[in-house]
Amino acid sequence: MAKFLLFLAVVAAIYLLVRASNRRGNPPGKAGPDPGTEEMARCALCQVHFPRSESRRQDGKDFCCDEHRRLGAGD
Numbered sequence: 001m002a003k004f005l006l007f008l009a010v011v012a013a014i015y016l017l018v019r020a021s022n023r024r025g026n027p028p029g030k031a032g033p034d035p036g037t038e039e040m041a042r043c044a045l046c047q048v049h050f051p052r053s054e055s056r057r058q059d060g061k062d063f064c065c066d067e068h069r070r071l072g073a074g075d
């Protein structure tokens with residue numbers, strides 16, 4: 001019976017160590033690129049921020065929509 005309790009204690013210790021090291025290795029919110037925090041761009045006309053994937057680029061500037069791209073290019 002004592003051996004069984006010792007075995008349980010060892011398993012519990014290993015479990016706690018693994019859980020602690022996993023938590024240290026992967027802090028929440030800092031585990032590589034997160035699809036929820038995409039790189040942002042800023043509209044050169046209205047200065048609003050939006051996902052870079054939705055950017056309308058022209059002359060090295062980002063625009064939030066086609067209308068602002070047209071207006072911005074007219075300057």
Ligand SMILES: [Zn+2]
Binds near residue numbers: 044048064
């Ligand atoms: Zn805009």
